[in-house]
Amino acid sequence: xxxxxxxxxxxxxxxxxxxALRGLSSPETSRQGNLFGISGMLIAIIVTFLVAxxxxxxxxxxxxxxxxxxxxxxxxxxxxPMTAMPQLxxxxxxxxxxxxxxxxxSAFLEPNVxxxxxxxxxxxxxxxxxxxxxxxGAITFSGSVIAFLKLxxxxxxxxxxxxxxxxxxxxxxxLIVVSIVYLCISQLxxxxxxxxxxxxxxxxxxxxxxxxxxxxxxxSMLNSYSGWAAAxxxxxxxNTALIITxxxxxxxxxxxxxxxxKGMNRSFFNVILGGFGATDDTAKNIEKKPVxxxxxxxxxxLMKNASSVIIVPGYGMAVAQAQHVLREMVDFLKKNGIKVxxxxxxVAGRMPGHMNVLLAEANVPYDEVxxxxxxxxxxxxTDVAFVIGANDVTNPxxxxxxxxxxxxxxxxxxxxxxxxxxxxRSLSPGYAGIDNELFYRDNTLMLFADAKKMTEDIxxxxx
Amino acid sequence: MEIxxxxxxxxxxxxxxxxxxxxxxxxxxxxxTPLMxVTNAISSVIIVGAIIASLAxxxxxxxxxxxxxxxxxxxxxxxxxxxxxxxxxxxxxxYKKKKKK
Numbered sequence: 001x002x003x004x005x006x007x008x009x010x011x012x013x014x015x016x017x018x019x020a021l022r023g024l025s026s027p028e029t030s031r032q033g034n035l036f037g038i039s040g041m042l043i044a045i046i047v048t049f050l051v052a053x054x055x056x057x058x059x060x061x062x063x064x065x066x067x068x069x070x071x072x073x074x075x076x077x078x079x080x081p082m083t084a085m086p087q088l089x090x091x092x093x094x095x096x097x098x099x100x101x102x103x104x105x106s107a108f109l110e111p112n113v114x115x116x117x118x119x120x121x122x123x124x125x126x127x128x129x130x131x132x133x134x135x136x137g138a139i140t141f142s143g144s145v146i147a148f149l150k151l152x153x154x155x156x157x158x159x160x161x162x163x164x165x166x167x168x169x170x171x172x173x174x175l176i177v178v179s180i181v182y183l184c185i186s187q188l189x190x191x192x193x194x195x196x197x198x199x200x201x202x203x204x205x206x207x208x209x210x211x212x213x214x215x216x217x218x219x220s221m222l223n224s225y226s227g228w229a230a231a232x233x234x235x236x237x238x239n240t241a242l243i244i245t246x247x248x249x250x251x252x253x254x255x256x257x258x259x260x261x262k263g264m265n266r267s268f269f270n271v272i273l274g275g276f277g278a279t280d281d282t283a284k285n286i287e288k289k290p291v292x293x294x295x296x297x298x299x300x301x302l303m304k305n306a307s308s309v310i311i312v313p314g315y316g317m318a319v320a321q322a323q324h325v326l327r328e329m330v331d332f333l334k335k336n337g338i339k340v341x342x343x344x345x346x347v348a349g350r351m352p353g354h355m356n357v358l359l360a361e362a363n364v365p366y367d368e369v370x371x372x373x374x375x376x377x378x379x380x381x382t383d384v385a386f387v388i389g390a391n392d393v394t395n396p397x398x399x400x401x402x403x404x405x406x407x408x409x410x411x412x413x414x415x416x417x418x419x420x421x422x423x424x425r426s427l428s429p430g431y432a433g434i435d436n437e438l439f440y441r442d443n444t445l446m447l448f449a450d451a452k453k454m455t456e457d458i459x460x461x462x463x
Numbered sequence: 464m465e466i467x468x469x470x471x472x473x474x475x476x477x478x479x480x481x482x483x484x485x486x487x488x489x490x491x492x493x494x495x496t497p498l499m500x501v502t503n504a505i506s507s508v509i510i511v512g513a514i515i516a517s518l519a520x521x522x523x524x525x526x527x528x529x530x531x532x533x534x535x536x537x538x539x540x541x542x543x544x545x546x547x548x549x550x551x552x553x554x555x556x557x558y559k560k561k562k563k564k
Contacts, residue, residue, distance in 0.1 A: 020501060021486045024501070027491070031552070033501075034497075041507075044511055052518040054518040058530055065517075065535075069539065069543075069544075069545065070541050070545040072546075073546030077553060085496055088546075092500070093503060096503065096543055100509055103532070103536050105532050110516075114516075219499065227506055234476075236512075237515065242509060242511060242512070244475065245508050247483055248486070248487075248505070249506040250480070251484050256487075352496060354496060357554055
């Protein structure tokens with residue numbers, strides 16, 4: 001195939017990827033969008049084979065590894081429970097990162113294959129591009145591995161902080177830049193290996209101080225990095241499909257990180273520097289204030305006599321896998337003519353849109369699910385708010401208490417409802433390490449239990 | 464003086480960032496999780512580089528070292544491509560509208 005035709009087809013595949021993202025502007029067009037994405041990928045792969053025009057023994061191995069990866073990927077995609085989506089995405093990011101490192105290494109070892117010059121005499125521009133691709137890829141890999149371990153619960157979600165952390169990270173950052181510069185001057189292969197090693201190291205170090213509930217930002221950021229790594233490799237290979245895709249993914253991840261930070265009213269650097277929620281001082285000062293606690297029967301009674309209910313789900317719902325039984329409960333309420341809607345905070349859960357997927361899995365129609373801005377005014381006219389597994393995102397202190405670490409964060413105005421049902425296992429503070437004054441309000445009824453167990457009991461009582 | 468082709472690629476890159484910016488802002492928040500899984504799948508188009516590395520051959524008897532790295536990169540990228548698109552499809556299938564009675 002002529003290189004010019006190939007370049008056009010790579011452009012076509014880039015455009016199909018743009019359409020794939022465009023499709024996600026509404027659930028109706030999204031499935032078609034995904035098909036665009038798949039066709040874009042098919043075109044890119046087939047064109048690459050046709051350009052190479054090499055159908056020797058290597059080709060057989062390519063097919064073997066391609067199918068092996070395809071089978072593994074498909075099995076994972078069908079087996080994975082929806083609650084595990086954040087760690088799945090983190091795991092997938094690490095693979096993209098590692099693949100970028102591997103491609104950069106082969107380009108470095110055999111530059112002639114990619115028309116980049118000869119060993120020890122690689123074009124400077126290509127060297128910069130592949131160093132950046134390899135370095136960002138390595139950071140994506142090791143950072144995503146840590147994010148995966150934290151989300152999967154293999155590693156504690158609490159931040160790991162030590163003295164001089166930021167100085168160390170800063171030094172490594174400078175070292176990365178220095179080694180790229182020297183690599184371009186000297187072409188020494190050792191420098192390339194050192195660069196990759198310290199990039200792996202900085203990836204680990206960057207993510208360990210960031211706590212579990214900040215993972216939405218971390219995952220979005222790593223999503224962005226995987227895009228920039230792909231773009232770096234795209235420049236090395238002079239491939240338009242990769243350049244376009246890298247730019248799309250890079251900006252997508254960056255926008256998601258921005259939305260997540262705004263959802264917490266924290267700056268990107270505040271999240272990335274980490275350590276949030278590590279200090280526990282406020283938790284010790286909690287005075288024993290009276291709370292009203294109730295059981296499933298009380299909750300069922302309250303909701304049965306309401307005319308409108310808003311459900312506020314959070315990460316606790318995902319942990320307890322309570323979304324299906326929650327939908328059953330809502331079905332009962334709707335049968336009794338009660339208006340039910342769901343309110344989702346931007347940072348509810350462990351990744352952007354986490355709660356929406358879980359509710360969709362439980363067959364909740366997406367037009368009953370609302371974002372914070374769209375529903376926040378409705379709480380004042382609602383009888384019951386049912387908070388299940390959320391905490392900090394409902395804390396009224398964010399609006400009133402200037403001293404609070406979460407002051408200024410947009411929160412759901414659940415306290416404006418006539419009554420609030422709060423399903424929670426104990427009075428322990430949420431991620432921000434602060435007490436939620438909502439627990440002690442007169443119109444709040446605490447339901448101390450596991451989210452799934454409690455909802456099941458409520459369903460029994462509604463019957 | 465001729466324009467370096469690098470500048471053209473850089474232009475494509477910068478324009479794509481702008482396209483990405485506007486397209487992603489138009490994505491509805493309820494689909495942010497599928498957005499992440501699909502961007503993950505499409506960024507695996509890096510498989511293109513892996514295939515080029517794998518197919519390079521100078522002598523016919525042995526694999527070059529870049530072949531080996533290429534094979535592993537293909538494996539990783541393929542997991543992502545299939546896993547990413549299929550899991551996105553699976554998620555999108557679940558988003559349903561209220562049935563009109």
